[in-house]
Amino acid sequence: MDALLEAALRLAGPLLLAALGELLIERTGVINIGLEGVMLCGAFGAFACAVATGSPAIGVVTGGVAGCALGAVFALFAVVRRADQIVVGTAINLLALGLTGVASRTLYGGAVPTAPAIGTVALPGLAAIPTVGPALFVQPPYVYAALALALAIGLFFRRTRPGLRWRAVGESARAADAEGVAVTRVRVVAVLVGTFLGGVAGSALPLSQSNVFTEGMTAGRGFIALAIVIFGRWSPLGVTLAALFFGAAHALQFWLQARGFDLPYPLFLMFPYAVTLAVLGFSTGRARAPEDLGRAYRREAA
Amino acid sequence: MTAPQRAARLLERAPWVATIGAPVAAIGIVALGLALLGQRPGPALAAMLRGSFGDADAVVTTLLKASPLLLTGTAVALSFRCGVWNIGAEGQLVTGAVLATAMATRIAPDAPAFVLLPLCVAAGAAGGAALAALAGLLRVKRGVSEVIATLLLNFVALQALALAVHGPLQETSAAYPQSDALPAAALLPAAGRLHLGVALAGAMAVATAWLLFRTPAGFRLRAVGLSPVAARFAGLSPEREVMHALVLAGALAGIAGAFEVMGVTRRLFEGLASGAGYTAIAVALLARLHPLAVLPAALFFGALEAGAGAMQRNAGVPSVVTQVVQGLVILLSLGFGAGEVRLLAGRARSRPLAGEPAAREP
Numbered sequence: 001m002d003a004l005l006e007a008a009l010r011l012a013g014p015l016l017l018a019a020l021g022e023l024l025i026e027r028t029g030v031i032n033i034g035l036e037g038v039m040l041c042g043a044f045g046a047f048a049c050a051v052a053t054g055s056p057a058i059g060v061v062t063g064g065v066a067g068c069a070l071g072a073v074f075a076l077f078a079v080v081r082r083a084d085q086i087v088v089g090t091a092i093n094l095l096a097l098g099l100t101g102v103a104s105r106t107l108y109g110g111a112v113p114t115a116p117a118i119g120t121v122a123l124p125g126l127a128a129i130p131t132v133g134p135a136l137f138v139q140p141p142y143v144y145a146a147l148a149l150a151l152a153i154g155l156f157f158r159r160t161r162p163g164l165r166w167r168a169v170g171e172s173a174r175a176a177d178a179e180g181v182a183v184t185r186v187r188v189v190a191v192l193v194g195t196f197l198g199g200v201a202g203s204a205l206p207l208s209q210s211n212v213f214t215e216g217m218t219a220g221r222g223f224i225a226l227a228i229v230i231f232g233r234w235s236p237l238g239v240t241l242a243a244l245f246f247g248a249a250h251a252l253q254f255w256l257q258a259r260g261f262d263l264p265y266p267l268f269l270m271f272p273y274a275v276t277l278a279v280l281g282f283s284t285g286r287a288r289a290p291e292d293l294g295r296a297y298r299r300e301a302a
Numbered sequence: 303m304t305a306p307q308r309a310a311r312l313l314e315r316a317p318w319v320a321t322i323g324a325p326v327a328a329i330g331i332v333a334l335g336l337a338l339l340g341q342r343p344g345p346a347l348a349a350m351l352r353g354s355f356g357d358a359d360a361v362v363t364t365l366l367k368a369s370p371l372l373l374t375g376t377a378v379a380l381s382f383r384c385g386v387w388n389i390g391a392e393g394q395l396v397t398g399a400v401l402a403t404a405m406a407t408r409i410a411p412d413a414p415a416f417v418l419l420p421l422c423v424a425a426g427a428a429g430g431a432a433l434a435a436l437a438g439l440l441r442v443k444r445g446v447s448e449v450i451a452t453l454l455l456n457f458v459a460l461q462a463l464a465l466a467v468h469g470p471l472q473e474t475s476a477a478y479p480q481s482d483a484l485p486a487a488a489l490l491p492a493a494g495r496l497h498l499g500v501a502l503a504g505a506m507a508v509a510t511a512w513l514l515f516r517t518p519a520g521f522r523l524r525a526v527g528l529s530p531v532a533a534r535f536a537g538l539s540p541e542r543e544v545m546h547a548l549v550l551a552g553a554l555a556g557i558a559g560a561f562e563v564m565g566v567t568r569r570l571f572e573g574l575a576s577g578a579g580y581t582a583i584a585v586a587l588l589a590r591l592h593p594l595a596v597l598p599a600a601l602f603f604g605a606l607e608a609g610a611g612a613m614q615r616n617a618g619v620p621s622v623v624t625q626v627v628q629g630l631v632i633l634l635s636l637g638f639g640a641g642e643v644r645l646l647a648g649r650a651r652s653r654p655l656a657g658e659p660a661a662r663e664p
Contacts, residue, residue, distance in 0.1 A: 033389075033453065073633075083636040086387050086449050090583050091632035098625030105620040106339050215622070220457055227454060264468060270461035273454040280446045294447075 012247025013143035014204035018225035021197030034092025036222025042202025067199020170290035173297035328630035353612020354605035368604025373558035375585030384547035390452025392579025393459030394430035398556025401429035406488035430556020497565030
C-alpha cells in the first residue's frame with residue numbers, strides 16, 4: 001500500500017510541474033497545446049546535456065532552457081504575431097518530435113548511452129515517520145519542487161500585484177490594456193516561464209523515471225498535463241489535486257499489474273482523457289476558464 | 303513603404319507566392335540545418351526526390367501516402383472554414399479504421415464484395431463522424447471547447463484501437479495484437495498497389511470544394527465560420543452548422559481510416575495511426591483551407607513521406623526530418639499569412655476556448 005502511495009506521488013511530480021507551467025500561461029489568456037513538444041525538447045536537452053557533462057543538475061537546467069527555446073518560437077508566432085494559438089501549438093509539437101528525433105539519431109545512432117540519474121531525497125525528520133514517512137518524504141526533488149511551486153503560484157496570483165495583472169490580462173486583455181498593463185509583454189513572459197517549467201518537467205523522464213532518451217518518450221504526458229489544468233479548474237490547488245489523482249491512477253495500473261491482475265492496460269491509458277472529458281461534459285455551473293483564453297489581443301485603432 | 307509592407311502587398315496580390323514559398327523555405331531551412339549537423343543536403347534531397355518521383359513504383363508510394371492526407375486535409379479545411387478547431391482527425395481516422403475492420407472481419411465477413419465494400423466504407427465514415435459528433439455535442443450542449451474535446455478524443459480513440467486488437471478484433475490465432483486479414487471481398491479494387499481509394503479520395507476533395515463554394519449548405523458553413531454572431535442575426539443556427547461541419551469532417555477522416563485497412567495494410571494494428579491526422583493541419587493550411595488546393599498540398603506531404611524512407615536508406619538522414627518540415631510549413635504559412643490563412647490567424651475567435659456555452663451568444 002505504501003508502495004502505491006510512493007509511486008503515485010513520484011509519478012504525479014513531473015505532471016504537476018508541467019501542468020503548473022501551463023496554468024501560468026493559460027491564466028494570462030494563452031493556451032499552448034505545444035506542451036507535449038516542449039516537454040519532449042526538455043527531455044532531450046536534459047538527457048544530452050547530462051550525458052555530456054555527467055551532471056544531472058546541469059541537465060535539468062538545460063532541459064528547462066530547451067523547453068523555453070521552443071516556447072520562444074511559440075510566443076513569437078502566437079503572441080507577438082497573433083497567429084492562431086492552436087495551430088502554432090500543433091506546429092510546435094511536430095517540430096519537437098522531428099528535431100529531437102533527428103538530433104538523437106545523429107548524436108547517438110543506434111547506441112543510446114545512459115544518463116546519470118537523479119536520486120531520491122529524504123526529508124530529514126519527516127522521512128522517519130513510520131509507514132507513510134518513507135512513501136511521502138523520500139521522493140525525487142521534482143515532487144518537492146512541484147508542490148512548493150504550486151503554493152508559490154497560488155500566492156503569486158492571490159497576493160501580489162503582478163499576479164493580479166497577469167490574471168487581468170487573461171480575463172480581459174482589453175481592460176488590462178486600458179489600465180496600462182503591457183498585455184503582450186505579460187503573455188510572452190508567462191509563455192517563457194511556463195515552457196521553462198514544461199522543459200524541466202520533461203527532464204524528469206530521462207533523468208529520474210528512466211535513464212535513457214527514446215523518441216517520443218513523453219507519450220502524451222504533455223496532453224495529460226493540459227487535461228490536468230482543465231480538470232483542476234485553472235486553480236493551483238485544483239491542479240495539484242488533479243495531478244495527484246492522475247498520478248495515483250497511473251500508479252494503480254503498475255500496482256495491479258504487479259499483483260497479477262490481468263487488466264487490459266489500454267483502459268488505464270485511456271482513463272485520464274476519458275475522465276477529463278466526462279468531467280467537462282457533466283460539470284454544472286460556469287467553467288472557470290480565463291475569459292480571454294485562446295484569444296489574440298489586438299488593440300483597436302484609436 | 304517598408305520592406306515587410308511591400309512583402310505583404312506582394313502576398314496580397316499573388317497568394318500563390320506564399321503557397322510555393324512556405325514548403326520551399328521549409329526545405330531550405332532543413333537543408334541548412336542538415337548541413338550544420340555535418341550531413342550533405344544535396345545527396346539527401348536527391349535521394350528524397352528519387353524515392354518520391356524517381357520511378358513508377360516511387361510515384362505509387364507517393365500517391366498511397368498522399369491519399370489519407372487528402373481526406374484528412376479536406377476534413378480539417380472544411381471544419382476550419384466553419385470556425386471549428388477540429389484537431390481530432392487522427393482519432394477520427396483511427397475510429398473509422400476500427401469500425402471498418404469490425405465490419406469486414408466480425409459483422410459481415412461472408413458478404414459478397416458489392417455489399418461488403420460499401421458497408422465497410424460506411425462503417426468507417428460512421429465511426430469518424432460519431433467521434434467528431436461527440437466533440438460537437440460537448441461544444442454545443444455543454445460549452446466545452448472543441449479543441450480540447452477533439453484533442454482528448456484522439457487519445458481515447460488510440461487506446462480503443464489498442465483494446466480492439468488485444469480483444470474483440472484480435473486475430474483468431476491470437477498470436478499478435480492485430481486483426482485477422484480482411485476477407486478478399488472487403489479489399490478495395492486495385493491495380494498493383496494502387497487502390498481505388500486514391501481516386502475516390504481525390505473525388506471527395508473535389509466534391510467538398512463544390513459543397514463549400516457552390517451550395518447553400520456550404521455557404522451556411524462558411525458564414526458561421528466568418529462570423530457566428532452575424533450568421534445568427536441572419537437566421538442561421540451556428541450550433542447546427544458546427545455539428546454539420548464536425549460530422550462531415552469526421553466522416554471524411556473515418557473514410558481515410560477505412561481506406562487504409564481496405565487498400566494498404568489489409569489488417570488492423572496499433573501502428574496504423576501514423577500522424578496523418580496531425581499532418582492534415584499542415585496540409586489544410588498550406589492549401590489555404592481550399593479543398594481543391596488540398597490536392598497538391600497532400601501530394602507534397604505524401605511525396606515527403608515517401609521520399610523520407612529512401613533518404614534514410616540511401617543518404618543516412620533520419621526520416622523523422624519530415625516532421626520538422628511539417629512544423630515549419632505550418633509556421634511559415636502563418637508567417638507569410640496571405641488571404642484565408644491570415645484571416646484565420648488574425649481573427650479573434652468568436653468565443654473563448656472554454657467559456658460560456660455557444661448557445662448563450664446573442
